[in-house]
Amino acid sequence: MYRIRFHGRGGQGMKTASRILGSAFFLQGYEVQDAPRYGAERRGAPIFAFVRADKRPINERGIIDKPDLIIVADDTLVPVPAAGVLGGADAHTLLLINSHTDVSEWQQRLNYPGPVVVLPAPEEVVDRAEMPFIGALCAGAAAALTGVIERTSLQQAIAEELGHLGADIVEKNSQRALHAFDLMGRQQPRLMEGATADASAWNAPEWISLPFDEARTAAPVIHAADNTEALKTGSWRTMRPVIDYERCNKCWWVCSTFCPDGAIAVEEGTPVIDYDHCKGCLVCVAQCPPHAIEAIPEHNAGEITP
Amino acid sequence: MTRLLLTGNAAAAWGARLAEVDYIPAFPITPQTEIIESLGEWIDHGEMAGRMVTLESEHSMITAAGAAAAAGVRVFSATSSQGLLYGMEMLYTVSGWRAPFVLTNVSRGLASPITLEPDHNDILAARDSGFLQIHCATCQEVLDSILLAYKLAEDPRVRLPVIVNLDGFYLSFTREPVTLPEQDKVREFLPPFDAENMMFRASAPESQAVAVLGGGPYSYFRYETHLAAQNALAVYDEIADEFSQLFGRHHGPLECYCCDEAEYLFVMMGSFATKAKEAVDRLRDAGWKIGLVRPRLLRPLPREALQNVLCGRRGVAVIDQNISMGMGGVLHSEVTSVLYGQPDAPLLASFIGGLGGRDIPAAEFFQIATVLREAAEQGSAPPPRLLYTENELREVRKLQAIASVEREVLGGQGDE
Numbered sequence: 112m113y114r115i116r117f118h119g120r121g122g123q124g125m126k127t128a129s130r131i132l133g134s135a136f137f138l139q140g141y142e143v144q145d146a147p148r149y150g151a152e153r154r155g156a157p158i159f160a161f162v163r164a165d166k167r168p169i170n171e172r173g174i175i176d177k178p179d180l181i182i183v184a185d186d187t188l189v190p191v192p193a194a195g196v197l198g199g200a201d202a203h204t205l206l207l208i209n210s211h212t213d214v215s216e217w218q219q220r221l222n223y224p225g226p227v228v229v230l231p232a233p234e235e236v237v238d239r240a241e242m243p244f245i246g247a248l249c250a251g252a253a254a255a256l257t258g259v260i261e262r263t264s265l266q267q268a269i270a271e272e273l274g275h276l277g278a279d280i281v282e283k284n285s286q287r288a289l290h291a292f293d294l295m296g297r298q299q300p301r302l303m304e305g306a307t308a309d310a311s312a313w314n315a316p317e318w319i320s321l322p323f324d325e326a327r328t329a330a331p332v333i334h335a336a337d338n339t340e341a342l343k344t345g346s347w348r349t350m351r352p353v354i355d356y357e358r359c360n361k362c363w364w365v366c367s368t369f370c371p372d373g374a375i376a377v378e379e380g381t382p383v384i385d386y387d388h389c390k391g392c393l394v395c396v397a398q399c400p401p402h403a404i405e406a407i408p409e410h411n412a413g414e415i416t417p
Numbered sequence: 418m419t420r421l422l423l424t425g426n427a428a429a430a431w432g433a434r435l436a437e438v439d440y441i442p443a444f445p446i447t448p449q450t451e452i453i454e455s456l457g458e459w460i461d462h463g464e465m466a467g468r469m470v471t472l473e474s475e476h477s478m479i480t481a482a483g484a485a486a487a488a489g490v491r492v493f494s495a496t497s498s499q500g501l502l503y504g505m506e507m508l509y510t511v512s513g514w515r516a517p518f519v520l521t522n523v524s525r526g527l528a529s530p531i532t533l534e535p536d537h538n539d540i541l542a543a544r545d546s547g548f549l550q551i552h553c554a555t556c557q558e559v560l561d562s563i564l565l566a567y568k569l570a571e572d573p574r575v576r577l578p579v580i581v582n583l584d585g586f587y588l589s590f591t592r593e594p595v596t597l598p599e600q601d602k603v604r605e606f607l608p609p610f611d612a613e614n615m616m617f618r619a620s621a622p623e624s625q626a627v628a629v630l631g632g633g634p635y636s637y638f639r640y641e642t643h644l645a646a647q648n649a650l651a652v653y654d655e656i657a658d659e660f661s662q663l664f665g666r667h668h669g670p671l672e673c674y675c676c677d678e679a680e681y682l683f684v685m686m687g688s689f690a691t692k693a694k695e696a697v698d699r700l701r702d703a704g705w706k707i708g709l710v711r712p713r714l715l716r717p718l719p720r721e722a723l724q725n726v727l728c729g730r731r732g733v734a735v736i737d738q739n740i741s742m743g744m745g746g747v748l749h750s751e752v753t754s755v756l757y758g759q760p761d762a763p764l765l766a767s768f769i770g771g772l773g774g775r776d777i778p779a780a781e782f783f784q785i786a787t788v789l790r791e792a793a794e795q796g797s798a799p800p801p802r803l804l805y806t807e808n809e810l811r812e813v814r815k816l817q818a819i820a821s822v823e824r825e826v827l828g829g830q831g832d833e
Contacts, residue, residue, distance in 0.1 A: 130422075133592060137422055145422070146591040149533070170695035172688060173776055174586050249424070308779035312704035317807045331530035333820060341819050387600050 114175045115253060116307050117192040118196045121351065122125035124246030127272060128184070129160035129252035131288070134268035135214060135260045136164035144169045155347040155391060157194035164257075178204055179305040182253055186210040186232075187410055189221070191346045200225060207252055207301050209245065219338050226300045228256065230291060238256040238350050244252040251288030256297035256302045265292055341387070344372070348391030350406045352411065354382060358403035366395040423595040427523045428556040429581070429795070430455035431494065431595075432563025434465050435603045436519070439490040439610075441469040442481035446500040447533060448585035448808030449523040453495060465770050474726045475504035483511025484632050486623055489612030491567065497585065498525035498539045505542065511517035511578060512547025513642065517570035517610075518578050519563055520548065524639030524687065525585040526773040532576035534774025535584040537687060537739040545641050549579040549649050550684045550715040553673070556593040559583045561660065561668055562713075564598075568607050568656045572650045585689040587775060598664055606663050650717045672711040672720040673726055676702060679708035681789055682729045682763075683782070684752060686712055687737055689771050707786055712748070723755045730763040734785050738771040745769065745801050764793045770804030777804060 115132065119125040126147035133145030149162040161175045176199045186208050188194040200206065204225040208217060214229050221227075230252045232314075233244075254260040267286045284382075322392060323329075359382065366382050367375040374389040375382050396404045423431065429452045433441070441460075443453040459465035472478040475496050501522055517615035524535040527542075540550065549569065551562045559581065565577040581588060617623055621707045630633050653670055665776065672690075675697050676682065678803075683693045690711040699706045710726055713717065727733055737746025742748060749767040756762040766789050772776045781804055792799045 130592070133422060137594065142592050142594060144424060144591060146424075149590070169593075170691040170698070172691055173774075176776075176778065231644070267606075287623075305493070306694075308699050308783075310699040310705070310779075310783050310786075312781045313783050315784055318784070318802065318807060319807045319810060321803060321805060321810065328817060404779070 112163060112171070112181070112304060112306070113170065113257060114164040114171075114178050115164075115180045115182065115302075116175050116178040117160045117162075117182045117184065117248075117249060118188055118194055118255075119158060119245070120154070120188065120347075121156045121158050123242055125158055125160045125183050125184060125249075128250040128253075129244035130180075130272050131247065131268050132253050133162045133164070134164065134271050135254050135264045136257075137248070138206055138264040138267055139164060139260050141259075142169050142257060144172070148174065153347065153390075154350045155384045157188055157191060157346075159194075169365075170330075175199075177201070177305060180205045180253060180256065180302050181206065182249050183210075185242070186212065193346065196225070196322050197221070203303050203305070205256060205300065207249070207256065209249060209252075219288070228252075228295070228300075230295070233287075244284055247284035247288040248291045249282050251291035251305065252295045254288075255292040260291065263291065271297045285301050339372075343387045344390050345385075345387045346388060349409050350391045350395055351409050351412045352384060352389065352391070352395050353406045353407055354384065355403045357406060358382070358401055359399075360403070364401065365398050365400060369394050369398040418599060419597045421597065422592040423560075424451065424557055424581045424590055424592050425553075425556045425559050426451035426523070426590070427455060427592075428560040428595050429523075429563060431461075431597060432521075432560045432581075433493040433519075434459060435560075435598060435600060436491065436564055436567050436607060437466070437604075437609070439467050439484075440492045441467060442485070442492070442494050443469055443471050443474075443827055444475050444478045444496065444500065446475075446497045448525060448589040448674070449497040449500070449521070451521070451589070452521060453522070456493075461526045475500040476507055478773075479504040479507035479511060479520070482520065483507065483516040483578070484625075486511070486516035486518040486625075487514050488555050488617035489610065489614060489615045491571075491610040491653040493563075494518070494674050495521040495523070498527060499531075500646065502527065502542060502613060503541050505546070508543055508546040508548055513638065515576045515642070515645070516578060517567075517576050519566045519570060520578060520580050521559075522580050522582045523585045523589045523698055524582055532773045534586050534740075535687075536772045536774065537582075537747075540580065540582045541741075542737050543652050544716060544747070547577060547646065549575075549577055549646060549717065550552040551579060551581050552715055553581065553588065553713075554688050554711060554713075555667070556583075556588055556591070557565045557595045558668060558713075559588060560595060560597075561666060564603060564607055565653075565660055565668060567610075568660075569649055569653055571610055571611060572649075572652050572656075576644050576646050577642065580606075582687070583652075587688040591724065594645045596666075602663055606660060612750065618803060641675075641684050650719060652716075653714060658772075660667055667741050669714070670714040671722050671726060672713060673708065675708035676710065676726055677708075678706060680706040681786060681793070682707065682727065682730055682733045683709045683785070684711070684727075684733055684748065685709065686715065686740075686748060686816055687738060689736075691775060692777055692779070693736065693782055695711070695784075699779060700783065700786055703780045705786060715751075718751060718755070718783065720755050723752065724759055727752070727756060727763055728759050728761045732764045732766065732789040734766045734768055734789045736768045736770055736777070736785065740769055740772065764789075764798055766792055766797070766799050767801040768804060770802065775804070775809075 117125045129145045137143045141164040144163040209230045243314045374385045482494045526536045551558045570579045599828045735749040
């Protein structure tokens, strides 16, 4: 069985990518199961989707904890713990990253146990939540890496999955997917089917008997909104608002009042953005009367001093 | 006959479409909403006849469904979790009307704490409502069960509403290959609803809102509903055979997988049972004599069939994806009652897992089999076990640490 996991951000089309790949396998005569995993259904938040394909009926279900292929549509997700991109990877797991960074750099950075393939990312876009055609690109590349999906099946899968959006969209996605397919066609190594679980040798689950806790501990109660502080929603951000303090007229209230996440504090009359929690909605950019807040791509944020 | 990839939600919508339903009262709730969205789109585009009406709550939705069914039209509706519970009063009421229709429930764990992923406490809360219950394990089964459910509900020997249950996420949002039956063949299996004596016509008023006092009439009506539900067992067998002859897929009241000569059995309901099936295959590879029994019908409960398949085994592990507070697994209780007093009843072990969609990996099934075998060899049942690991508790402790810090910040009453 092939077990494949797509990682991306809300808005990048990972569900569509998994469906294109699923349909391509199905057209190729495979039994298929594909599904997105919804969590925080929000633009920019990490999401994943999976595909299983086998010549026999599939009884496995749900999350894939030991993937044969991991596809990362957005390389800024790799270091985000909540995205769990590398979860369950071992020496046979192929890692496909859509990135401007090359293979040796990734291998070194991640100390990754298996083979790494880089899908040379297309032209950079400003807002990564809107990376166009990224789903089709990733699906095309993945289809090639399987070594069992024909070009025509990929093409037909795109027509089936995107047909309701019109011929133009199908054509544009098809072009990108086939481009990625052809590019990967020359790539080694290939995807290897994973083994089935072995019931003669397995690691016994570390079951415990839950202790009784008093309701004070055991009731699911949050006593205030302060818990949001512990969740670094800043990792969802694809665009970063940056305040130009020369231009800021120190009105002291507009941006901080309109911020839906309370991520702008005013310190001695000067607004300060809390990047650990700013989700990048850019309401502040739209509201600032003297236009003193600029939006820059998050992936360029390292190049400036906020 | 077309074979295509469909989600469980899409399969449910196709079931309603192929059943050529007349009326769909609707109210959205995750993870069910796609069902009514699909139906709405088909009706809008003229691909499907019938009328959809959005109601202001599940309570009204089920009332409307029962009222329309009592007027003799074919009715479909869908809900999930909190929605099913919000309509609970009317579940009992409309089944008492003996109004036959099909309600799809997309299982989702109940609050509190609130969650999105599946377990069976929502559908089991409706266990005693008078609705019959069919539990599905695959997307194909979702579609087929809706057709079976109409035929069962509308049979004069039954005439009760039926809930078809599918698990959220694991079926609702998961695409699998599904064979779409042809409309003509479906019509042959399920002709238009013959309402017979169910009349609701202009100038011929009826009232369903009957009140009785004294207990005698009440007991009569309630027990008649019970008898109808019991009748459904034999009727179901008939229609499952008829379905299988027409469509080549047999969905019996119990699915028995690799049960011949099995010494040990898993008993499970719903889509997680396919995981158990996979585990059975792997355990068989490793030399085990083990199988799986999956009740598809929970109401009526196939008592005799369960006795026949379970008795004479060395051990049976019931894996419940639900929990009755203060008692344990509901299916375990039901199986225990079925086996009581049987001379060759197997050793019975209770496991609870998959609450709120918590995964059950293959290794846990292997471990369950091992625990079961050891217990059978020693001749005493193990204590009930929640499938829960040390690591999971560690993660919860981290969350509690955050809550505790807050308490300290807010009131200086932090836990140690």
